Amino acid sequence: MAGALAGLRIVEFAGIGPGPFCAMMLGDHGAEVIRIERHGGGFxxxxxxxxxxxxxxxxxTPEGVSVARDLCxxxxxxxxxxxxxxxxxxxxxxxxxxxxxxKLVYGRMTGWGQEGPLADAPGHDINYIxxxxxxxxxxIPGQPPVPPFNYVADYGGGGMMLAFGMLAALLSVQRGGAGQVVDAAMTDGAAMIAAMSWGMRAAGLWRDGPGATMLSGAAPFYRTYACSDGKFISVGAIEPQFWAVLVEGLGLKDDPDFASQLDPSGWTRQIARLDALFATRPRDEWVDAFDSTGACVAPILTMAEAAAHPHNAARGTFIEVGGKTEPAPAPRLSGTPADPPTPPREVGEDTEALLAGLGYSPERIAELRAAGTFR
Structure with a gap:
């Protein structure tokens, strides 16, 4: 495969969620990734x-462990x-x-990390964040916190952080360093993603609770609104020039309730007015009304709508892989672009070829197959 990581070989011991996501990112960018799977393919x-x-x-089995060590x-x-x-x-x-x-870089993906009081406890994304x-x-204020699917810990704080850690350690090896362990804990990664929030807290700009801060829905200029057709619109008019365009486009330029953008004492009234106003028209009418105005207004799309959106279509943000719509490799590199991803292989499809590549004779491969070491 082409790509910036061509020439690297990664052995992935198949798990769920963030580990496979990390391996997919590395494979998308050209690394040869060998996925050691369970019989049946796992979950x-x-x-x-x-x-x-x-x-x-x-x-x-001892034979299976020996084969895995040879691959590693x-x-x-x-x-x-x-x-x-x-x-x-x-x-x-x-x-x-x-x-x-x-020289081996050994990446470990866990929820709680390799040590600590919770290291051996079970958990999922919701627990880690x-x-x-x-x-x-x-x-929403006054209601229990809402889990943001499993994007934050599993994929942002987990798989992406592991990919970054793996590449940092691999670069160190290329510069003459020794192999090392990458301990990627989803709790650590999720905390890291929230670095700006900790800065806001230190500056006195943070309030505890769901939807209580400017970027979590407390401000009228950074939240979502329901439209008359049951669809939703997003508003991100943080900067004053964008807020001015939004207010003018809504016919509220001379309304005294909208004279001040950053005074929190007026936010509740402004939100109530905008809730009522956005509910008067369908989503796509609002999108058309603010098109090219710079008001930072965008439709909230379903997955199917996102794949068909003109901007995403123009960039090829979503592609067909094995007849199914999936996100394209990201980020994009100008000099070493990634090849189109290859569809998932059949479970165990490459076992014999990989063993032959390690120097195993046909007779030895047949013995291992007969013993049930692989299929």
Missing amino acids: GPRSLARSRRSAVIDLK RSADGVIEGFRPGVMERLGLGPELLIGDNP AIAGVLEGIG
């Missing part, structure tokens, strides 16, 4: 398995997303694998 959407090869190896000896990096200690018990922990391959202080501010 999770197969779309996250694009842009890599697939092997099925029974890691509960040939790799630049490893990705695993099990609870702390699982890989060590399998005989595939970082001490052993980095001992086999001193809860203790990171992120979930508390999301939602």
